[in-house]
Amino acid sequence: MHARKKKYRGGHNGGALKNIVVCSLVIFFSAFVVIPIIVVFIGSFHQWNPLKGEFSFLGLDNWKKVFGSDLFWLSMGNTVIFAAIATSFRVVLGLALSSALYSKLIKYKSLYRILYYLPTITPLVAVTFVWKFIFDPQIGLLDKLLQTNINWLFDSKYAMIAILILTIWKDFGYAVIIFLGGLYSLPRDCYEAAEVDGANSMQRFRWVTLPLLKPTVLFIVITSLISYFQTYIPVMVLTQGGPGTATYLSSYLIFDEAFTKYNFGYASALSFVLFVFIAIMTGISFKVSGSTQTE
């Protein structure tokens, strides 16, 4: 190939490659993220039913309905609590188990890793049906194991806990793997220095490992929050938001309004609020973790 004897500049312009990529990126994210958000925003001001071809301007009615709706505040509240608890457990379990797997000369490491990961790679729908049985007060495993008589899915005190149990069980394995990877990547010299200083394993963990793992923790926290704010299937299969409205989550409410009632306008308003909320939560997470990240 005839060598391009372009005047070589140290500025790395990138030429055609850069232009193609940048254009594609801009087009793609505008089309699939920005424009939808704008459409959602506009749609929220309309009575929008695609089945009937309705798209009439409503002004602020949908928004008034959103903020005046008890069900909305309830779902928002449930969702926040749910996401917070699920994320915390995921992180804690992930850290704990990955440390255990890492720092001991344990045989069958691979076995543990595959076992913990098994729930993560199983389709969620199927797994939820299995747990439906497990939660049954008469024939389910959970009550048998704990020797209790709790009606998990029909008792307001426990229904949300049931969904949390399912979610944590399904997702902790992924955190274990990610943290394990993180642990393997940590530099050894920090540990050795700490030991020379007389730190025991607990202290080593707290003062050396944990801070070094902070980016990984942040990663898991943020991806978990975003994912858990969208939890839908467990609610749909296990409780349909019940008993009563005890387990109504935002995503379930949105999906119900959109694809059962075809109330796209109202659903759009709900979605937009959820979006703003997540943006705020993510922003806070970043701030809280300190801005020593990113660059």
Added chain:
Amino acid sequence: MKKKRNLKLGNVVDNGQQKKFRISSVILNIVLILCSILTILPFIWMICSSFKTNAEISALVQSFLPKKIIFDNYQNVLQKFDFLRYFLNSLVYALIITVITIYTSAISGFVLAKYRFRGRQLLFTFILSTMMVPGVVTIIPRYTMMQQLQWLDTYKALVIPSIFTAFGIFMMRQACTAIPDEMLDAARIDGAGEFRVFHRIVFPQLHNSVVSIAIFQFLWAWDDYLWPYLVIRSGDKQMLSVALNLFSGRYSTDYAGLFAATSIAIIPVVIFYLVFQKRFIEGVSASAVKG
């Protein structure tokens, strides 16, 4: 006992510490085993139940092992349920998504890391912020978009909205930043065009990030439910995760069939993971999000 060099921590272990070591080792093992049992208990129950009749699954008196083993469920799954087709659909979809996103993330990460241009930081922050937009928010407009483009019930609708992933771009940009500029300059001086520089020099170095993104994307595509559910109508194009819903009839669910189908569905993924897991962990660790 000889003073042995502790393999993990470069420590010299003496007798007193050895005892502590052994106790904590025992405790740790117990904890790990306990967690494993709790984790796989539902699976064991599910697999056992897949050999039962629906009546037995719902019976009041339960036993782990089936009272009467039947293979009908598996037969049904393979014959009436058309399992292989759904499985292959999901597999192909997940593989395509994985391959495409690895490439697009790499090239985007490279451009964002190694080229200076106006608005670079803005573009990157913009892409990053799209990660915060939950799928459920944009699902309605995106659905309408597919409708108007007449892409409904085609794989276009599944794949095209996912060809770029902010997460992948983020990871790749990290990885590309670590590649020394000198390497690139050397290639350029030798006359390589930018495309060559990327494909020949940069891409081969991104091995670890490729693995991380591969796991993430593959899993995500494999388990994806809402979007394929809305967008794919024809039974023969449907994904496994959605098709499993077919076991829910109007009045009752064929649990036994569902469990049989799921039991089969996880086997290949388990094998795949077992074989490649060392690589996975290495990949994840090497590309660990370091901030």
Added chain:
Amino acid sequence: MKKKVVSLVLIASLSMGLVACGNNEKKDAVKNAGNSEEYDVIGDTVTYDPNKPVNGGKDIDTEFWYWTGASNLFESLVDQYTKYHPNVNIELVENPYDDYWTKLPLALQGTDGPAIFNMHNSQHDNLIDYMAPYDIPVDDIEAEFTGASGHVIDDKIYYTDYGLMTATVYYNTDMWKKAGLTKEDIPTTWDEFRKVAKKLTIRDGDGNLVQAGFSYNGGIQGDVLGMQYQYGQNLFTEDNQITLNNDAMKEVVNRLKEMYTVDGVCDYNFGNNSGDNFGQGTVAMFLGWGFMTNLLEENFPDTKFDCFEIPVPSDKTPYAYHRYNGESTFGINKNASKEQQAVAQDIVRFFLASDSIQKEFCLANSVFPAKTSLQTDSDLLAIPSIAVLADHIERYIWPGTMPSTVEDNVKIMLEDIFYNDKDITKALTDAENNINEDLKNSNFESQESKYKYADETIKD
């Protein structure tokens, strides 16, 4: 490297194994070779002539959508139809019930949706704008099918009922005998019913339930929406708004709650699905809709049962015993091509005219036949949940195509009352308000005024 090869071989052989075992059941009807037989005309008032060619004898394709659980039925229908018309290629498309109602409206919007589809009147609002009317004379249909008049819109029928389903009380005949009860003890009023339920309840030494006399766990909203008719109370007002906060409804809900809390015939944590629990042998009686007959026989063949009619408040004939819901005939897609619509119309006519197919469908769903010629059929009357209705079928009312928000909100309301101890009046009022807000956006029209005994309703 070796590991990779091993795994690939494993996966490959697995796939091959699956292929070997699996075999694709084609859902398309098999085309017959040309036949030149002469067939008899089918049907009485609504008739069907199998000898008339469809689409001029030219080949034509169409999709026929249905929901999971009835594949044999539809395959049988398609087979019989294509025997007469081998030039028609019908592709059956199946979707799970819940998915069906999300996918179908969206499919009907385009031009390549199914020409003919299985319908349910609860989805009337979402689908009616996509439906083409039957080209069979309305009078003919009304003459042969009970309840058809409730489906006439502007002198046109878009779909009607082939079967009527409602709730009856299922009781375990073994438990009945063990409690010393006979056929004479079958209750006709709610007071008698409560007594019988108490007799059928068994507790152990610690007072724990062992056998529930009557359970309604798992959702009884479908029946609460209907039992108030026994007091002459309609569900909907003249402006098509729901009324729940009234004396009749309060009576209904209170009685249900008292059966647990006062009579002690069951409790809210004793099983979560009365039908399943009945099959499992822990519940002596439950209120079930017709489809439970088949379900029980399939999943719990060892549980012997029979049915009796739903009890009423007193010995007087009630305004209505209960509401019924119709299993709908098929819908025709008005966006399909003219040729496909013609085929769809033909299929519908065949479906309505053929007694044997009507009977097949009724048997499969255990529904009371809407077609009058079948209402004395001995096979159908052999099914207990059907036989029970034969005497009073005229005293069952159809409220109309209630949108899903009605049942959904009543479900939530009842869960709040039963599981969360919410105050009944407040729960009724809240549900009423929520439903009415949604009803404002719908075109729902109550059919209660078309009920044969509509003038007997209480006016407040």
